[in-house]
Structures are given as C-alpha cells and as structure tokens.
Amino acid sequence: MITDLFLALRFLREGRSQTLLIASGVMLGSAVVVFLTGLLAGLQSSLIERTLGSQAHVVIHLPRDAASPVRQPEDGQVILRQAVEPEQRLRSIASWQTLSRRLEVVPGVDAVSPIATGPGLALRGSANRAVVILAGVPDRVDRVIPLRDRVVEGRYSLGGGEALIGVGLAEDLGVGVGDVLRVRPAQGPGERFRVAGLFDLGNRDVNRRWVVLPLRSGQTLLSMPGGVTDIQVRLDDVFGADAVADRIAASTGLVADSWMRTNEQLMVGLRGQSDSGNLITLFVVIAVAMGISSVLVVSVVQKSGEIGILRAGGASRALVMRVFLWQGAALGLLGSLLGCALGYGLGKLFESLGANPDGTPQFPVEQPTTLFVATVVGSVLVGLAAAAWPARRAANLDPVVAIRNA
Amino acid sequence: MPEPAPTLRLERIDKDYGDGPGRVQVLHGVDLTVPRGQLVAVMGPSGSGKSTLLNIVGLLDRPSAGKLWIGERETSTLSDAERTALRGESLGFVFQFHHLLPALTAAQNVAMPLAVRRGRVTQDALDRARAALRRLSIEELADRRPSEMSGGQRQRVAVARALVAEPSLVLADEPTGNLDTETSDEVFGEMRRLNRELSITFVVVTHDEALAERCDRVVVLVDGRVRSDRQVE
Ligand SMILES: Nc1ncnc2c1ncn2[C@@H]1O[C@H](COP(=O)(O)OP(=O)(O)O)[C@@H](O)[C@H]1O
Ligand SMILES: [Mg+2]
Numbered sequence: 001m002i003t004d005l006f007l008a009l010r011f012l013r014e015g016r017s018q019t020l021l022i023a024s025g026v027m028l029g030s031a032v033v034v035f036l037t038g039l040l041a042g043l044q045s046s047l048i049e050r051t052l053g054s055q056a057h058v059v060i061h062l063p064r065d066a067a068s069p070v071r072q073p074e075d076g077q078v079i080l081r082q083a084v085e086p087e088q089r090l091r092s093i094a095s096w097q098t099l100s101r102r103l104e105v106v107p108g109v110d111a112v113s114p115i116a117t118g119p120g121l122a123l124r125g126s127a128n129r130a131v132v133i134l135a136g137v138p139d140r141v142d143r144v145i146p147l148r149d150r151v152v153e154g155r156y157s158l159g160g161g162e163a164l165i166g167v168g169l170a171e172d173l174g175v176g177v178g179d180v181l182r183v184r185p186a187q188g189p190g191e192r193f194r195v196a197g198l199f200d201l202g203n204r205d206v207n208r209r210w211v212v213l214p215l216r217s218g219q220t221l222l223s224m225p226g227g228v229t230d231i232q233v234r235l236d237d238v239f240g241a242d243a244v245a246d247r248i249a250a251s252t253g254l255v256a257d258s259w260m261r262t263n264e265q266l267m268v269g270l271r272g273q274s275d276s277g278n279l280i281t282l283f284v285v286i287a288v289a290m291g292i293s294s295v296l297v298v299s300v301v302q303k304s305g306e307i308g309i310l311r312a313g314g315a316s317r318a319l320v321m322r323v324f325l326w327q328g329a330a331l332g333l334l335g336s337l338l339g340c341a342l343g344y345g346l347g348k349l350f351e352s353l354g355a356n357p358d359g360t361p362q363f364p365v366e367q368p369t370t371l372f373v374a375t376v377v378g379s380v381l382v383g384l385a386a387a388a389w390p391a392r393r394a395a396n397l398d399p400v401v402a403i404r405n406a
Numbered sequence: 407m408p409e410p411a412p413t414l415r416l417e418r419i420d421k422d423y424g425d426g427p428g429r430v431q432v433l434h435g436v437d438l439t440v441p442r443g444q445l446v447a448v449m450g451p452s453g454s455g456k457s458t459l460l461n462i463v464g465l466l467d468r469p470s471a472g473k474l475w476i477g478e479r480e481t482s483t484l485s486d487a488e489r490t491a492l493r494g495e496s497l498g499f500v501f502q503f504h505h506l507l508p509a510l511t512a513a514q515n516v517a518m519p520l521a522v523r524r525g526r527v528t529q530d531a532l533d534r535a536r537a538a539l540r541r542l543s544i545e546e547l548a549d550r551r552p553s554e555m556s557g558g559q560r561q562r563v564a565v566a567r568a569l570v571a572e573p574s575l576v577l578a579d580e581p582t583g584n585l586d587t588e589t590s591d592e593v594f595g596e597m598r599r600l601n602r603e604l605s606i607t608f609v610v611v612t613h614d615e616a617l618a619e620r621c622d623r624v625v626v627l628v629d630g631r632v633r634s635d636r637q638v639e
Contacts, residue, residue, distance in 0.1 A: 010509035
C-alpha cells in the first residue's frame, strides 16, 4: 500500500473517537444537503410541472393591437382623446403553415402547435359561462400541452362537432360526457358541440374556462377561416425558453412569449428557493470544513514528534503533507457516503409521510444519482481543502523542534 | 592502498541561533573525524551543544559555518530534498524518547524508514523489519504496539528502526536516558554488538561514564567546543 495512505488510515483508526465524531459531522452535513436539495428539486419540478401543465413553453403571436395616436397635438392644443380603440376582431398570423414548419426544425424545439384562441361563451340551457376557446389539431395540441393523459372522463377526441372541456366547467354548466353545449364567440351566433371528454389539468381556472375544439370549428367561431392566432411551442429544455423566444422573435418579427417571463413571480420564487438552498449548502460546507480542519490541526500538534521521526527517517515534506491530505479526503468520503444513505432515507421517509390517497407522494423528493455523486465528490474536495492547512503545517514542521518538544 | 573515506568529517563547524544582540553561538569551530566502524561517545554538561551537534550531523539542522561530510559527500551545498534523501540512505536515529508511532505495530514502525523512501509499505520492507527485530532478539514483539511494550523494549525497537535501512552512521541522542541502569546497560550492549558485527559507525550522546568507557572513543564538549577527545583503552 502507498505509505502516505497507509499512515493516514492508521492515524484515523488510532484517533477512533475523533474520527467517528468528525465523520458523523460530515455525515449529518451531507445528509442535510442531500435531503434539502432533493426536497427543493422535487418542489420546484412539481411547481413547474403544474405551471407548464397548461402552458406552452413559448407562445408566438401577433403584436396585440396597440392604441394608435390619431394626431399629434399642435401648439396650444390639448388632445383629450388620444387614441381609437383597437379593433376587436382577431387577426391571423400570416403564412402560419410555413412558419410552423420552420419552427419545427429550430434546434431545441420539440413540438409546435398552431391554434386559434379567443374569448367565448359556453351555454347550456339557461346557464352560461365566459370561456377561452382553444382550437387546434388534436395530436399537436397534446404534444405541447399534454391533455390526452389528463382526460378523466370520456376520451381525448376532437372529431367534427366534438369538444373537450374541463371538469370545472362541466360542473358549472351541469354537463357530462355525451351532452351537448353551445359555444359562441364574444359576438355572433354559436355552434353546438358534443362533449367528448372532461379533462383535469390540476388548475381550477383552466378547468373552468378552457373549451378545446377542432381547429376548423374554432376558426369559424372566431371568424378567421384558415387562420391561427398563436403558435405554441414545446422545447427540449424548459429553461431555454427565454433564449429560444428571443431568437424566434428576432427572426420573425412576431411576439414570442416565454413561459419564464409570463410567470416571472414563479421564477423569482424558484430562484429564491435555490438561493436559500445554496446558502444552506454553503454553511454546511463551511462547518464541515472547519470541523475537519480543526481535528487535523490538533492531530498535527499531537503527532509532531512522530512526524519529526518520520522526517528524520527520510520522509519528504510532500509525503508528510499527503498523509494529512488523505485523512481529509477519507473523512469527506466516509462521512458523505453515510450522509448520502441518511439523506436518501430521510427523503423516502418524508415522501411516505405526505402520501396522496393513491399512494403517490404529495411532496416528491428528487434525488437523482448525480446528486449523490456530486455530494460525495464535493465532500472529498472539501475534505482535501480543509486538510490543506494542517497538512502544510505538518510538512513545514522543523523535525529538530518537533522531536525536542514532543 | 588509499585510506577509505571516514564515515563522518566535521571541519570548523559553527552554529549560532538568533540575530543581533540576542544571538548566541552554540558551537565554536568543532572539528571531528570519525572513521568507519567507530563507536564514539559524546559527553558534556547539559547545554554544551551535544544535541545541536548531533542534529547538524544528522542533516536535521544546518551549521552556520564549516563543512560536513557524510562519507564522501560534502553536505553544505545540498538542497533540503537531497538532505532528506541522504538521511534516508545513510543515517539512522535513536532519540531519548522512542517516538514510535502508537498506531503501528513494532514491525510496521521499524519498516517505516524503508516505506517512506520507497513510497510503499511492501512485504519486503516488513520482512526486513522482522530481520532487524531478530537481530535485537525481539522478534516476538513484531506484532505488538508500543503501548504493549516496556520502556526497554520500545527503545530496542527504536534501535531496530534506526538500523533497518542499513545506514552507515547511527546517531543516538541519550538513547538510554530514560531507562533504568540495568535496561540501559542491555540496550547499550546491543548497540555495541551491532557496531562490531555490522561495522556500523555510531555517535552516541550519553551522560553515563560507565557506558562511555565501553565506547571506542570519548569526545567531551564544553560550551560548544571540543574540550577533550581520547581513545578508550
Ligand atoms: N533553537 C534554538 N534557539 C536558541 N537556542 C538554542 C536552540 N536550540 C538549542 N539552543 C541552545 O543551545 C545550547 C545547546 O543546546 P543543546 O545542543 O540542546 O545542548 P545539550 O544537548 O548539550 O544539552 C543551549 O544553551 C540551548 O539553550
Ligand atoms: Mg541534548
């Protein structure tokens, strides 16, 4: 065995209680990091999942009609009414088919779904509700906003005259699968649709307002035959949305909204969570490093005579240094392996405490293998860094002084 | 036939500590030549510079002036790393306190000088450590730790450690200073025997007149100067 490693392990074994104490410290620290990171990651992904469950990553549309000034005021004039109201009629994105095909091959884009969307009214008997009409091609809609799996009653089907509505709207209007309701735009007559399925997207507002229709019906209702108002885009990397949106906006001259900007509050919240998680990790790292460092410094002082005799026997400074670096690394390794096990156990325990009726965890804890690998590697590095100072002290001991004073 | 180089040669070695008004000179122009195989006792009152001299000879400390040869090598121009390497090759140490590593067995302790030089704890090093223990008739201690040995046994193990790398020169600073008379006699007897059997040169600092008389030569140091230097009859 390598002499310095051999000595390091013997020294650790010799200082049994100190070694155990500091390894438990490292274990607790790593466990906190593993558990907390997993908890935050789980929380974040369920928040993001819930948000993105009913939103496209990027939505492309025409600039919303701005109020346009009628005339500039001249000297001494005051203009009381500066603008005409924007036209209520929706306009279609020009040559959206070509644009959709082009978007599909943009790197990072996973799926594209052109839709016609606008306000409307759903009526059943004397009941009516303001709704959002969302008309698209069934398969494309589902690839951008996974709806098929969220159908809780009936089927995911958008044949001619079929509609999908949320469970909330179904309740409000008192309709079920197979019933007929009437949908009409803000102005103008409506059409009758048979409810093919009810979906639950986990969002009350969406469940009460969305009416999903075949593209052609939506176009007719919104009086834009052959047109679409939006192109929805799903990306491979959800956090790349800002960059992709900017690129699309620049190259098309259209407006491209990224979900990250649309949900700025959420993003601020997530970032705050990440920051506090990182801060806790930082404190853990500092505490662990100080613990390892102080134990090793004490050990250097206690062993100065032995170190002196090793040096007298021909041990180089570098070898003495490595003896202590190994100890730091070994403490980091041992502690973090135990800590990973403990952190994993805590995560599982936490999940089992807050389980949904169907057995799935209410608060999923996300602990991928990379988290454990990173914790162990990080901990070994922290151990090495913490050992650097004691190791230097040991290497720089004057053997004469060390032997005389020991 | 040319004379073989002496094991050790000191030429006008000075050593002072500190600077300015606080400066103290501990060694004054010490000359000493020790031929191969000699067992030299260094005596002198406490504070006369014996340990300082031994540390300089042992390349643990540098002289302020003068020249020092270990075998054929003049050491004043050597780097720290070269001095460390030369120490490992040519020198063995025994101190008043044994400084055995409590975490290691006797055999592992004795093997350390070999292991630190080679960078590995090999079976060969452990075998040679056992052989060194056998030479001191304490092979049965091989697997014991220092805490399980008597003072005399520990010091014997320390002597075995000094010998394991087959040094040409062993430096012993009051090696029996912590032992009772009887044990001290035995440990010194071992060193005397090894000196004769293996022709290893020894420089031994001691306060014990009786032991000094069993050496080949007695050098007396007073206030950092060689006061007397005589062969023992
Ligand atoms: N590092 C040092 N700094 C200052 N003075 C020292 C140092 N080491 C030894 N001395 C002084 O050198 C003198 C000789 O010490 P030492 O060689 O240990 O003597 P001995 O071994 O003969 O008792 C003593 O007066 C001691 O105080
Ligand atoms: Mg002394």
